[in-house]
Amino acid sequence: MNQLEQLKKYTKVVIDSGDISHIKKYKPFDATTNPSLILKAIKMKEYFYLIKNSIEYSKKKGGNNKKKITRAVDKIIVSLGSEILNKIPGVVSSEVDARLSFNIEKSILKAKKIISMYENDHGINRNRVLIKLAATWEGIKAAEYLEKNNIHCNLTLLFSFAQARACAESNVFLISPFVGRIYDWYKLNYPTSKYHVLQDKGVRSVKNIYEYYKKYLYKTIIMGASFRNKEQILALSGCDCLTISPELLEDLKSSDEILNKELFLPKVTFKKPDEKLSKSEFKFLHNKDLMAVEKLSEGIKQFSLDQNTLEKIIKKNM
Structure with missing residues (x-):
């Protein structure tokens, strides 16, 4: 078996892409999207019909x-999903507008709108959709409300242990700790440090x-995300889920080396x-972690910019 097949024995493999051709090729169980991936997809000629x-x-x-x-824009997200x-x-996973990341009420309304479009326009049961929200305090509280109303959520842009703990305590369905972006921050701020995957701060964050979660029997699913190399993925074999880019899925598929389970209950x-x-x-503990503060802010900003670009494309073609 290749490494992708081996990984699927221990971990649910999710594809991080909005490109249907990649989904057909790698046959993942689940899929995740975000404004950046959707923007990338609709810039391709074969997806222009979504805009129209x-x-x-x-x-x-x-x-x-x-x-x-x-x-x-909401229709594009739902149609592609x-x-x-x-x-x-x-x-x-379909993401709520990142510009609402600090507004509980508007995040809830947008989530309900997206779910309504899935159900009423496409006949898709809400249990097949995860609403993605940034793991701000407001995003976590919005998710807590939505979970009580049978709308499952994926809390994204998660960098600190405080975010992870608050999500579990709010009974959030799933979290997405961003391995690669944590790695990026430490590589930038400590460029002379020797790298080894076992000391990788992003990998260590997910392991912690x-x-x-398993020690205290929290039901929240952990889905490692945002990988920069195959070694990070291999080091988290056994995690509940891992969402992986098509490029790294190809790396796994191309290797027959033995893959061992690394995370155990x-x-x-x-x-x-x-x-x-x-x-x-929550705010005190989260703000003690400079990396988490900077990366959360940066992530919200980038997803907001991509949302703006989507709107400009729609406006241009309207």
Whole structure:
């Protein structure tokens, strides 16, 4: 078996792409998208019909230009997600506008809108969709509300242990710790340090979260994300899920080297702590981690810029 086949024995493999051709090729169980991946997809000629169809859909619904553009972007996200779901057995993650990352109420409304479009326009059950939200305090609280209303969430842009703990305590369905972006920050700030995957701060972050969640029997699923090399993936074999780019999936598929399971369930477990993080405690602990503060801010900014670009493309073609 190649390494991709071996990895699938221990971990649910998810593809991090909005390109249907990649999904057909690697046959993942689930798929994740974000504004950057969707922007990349719709710039390809074969996906221009998504722009055209979303504009026609939005115009029929009426409203001013701003509402039409916003609705058309939502339609692209849902339409692409629906096409992906036709090719996989599991779920797809669709992201809420990153500009709402600090607004609980608007994040909830946008999530409900996306789910409504999946269900009413495409006939897709909400259980096949994960709503992606940035793991700000507000995003986590929005997810807590949505989970209680049978809308499962994927908390993304997760860099600190405080974010991971707050998500588990809020009964979030799934988290996406960003291995590669943590690695990027340490590589930039400590360029002379010798690199070894076992000391990789991104890998260690996921391992620490995995050990904590399993030790206290939290049900929140851990999905390592944002990988920079194959070694990071191999070091997290046994994690609940790993979402992997097509390029790294190809690296795994091309190798027949033996792949070992690296993460294991603890032999002893404990009752969950009674006390949950308050908002002030969360912010204090998160802000102690300079890397997490910078990368969360940077991630929200980049996804917001990509959202703006999507809207400009819609406006240009409307």
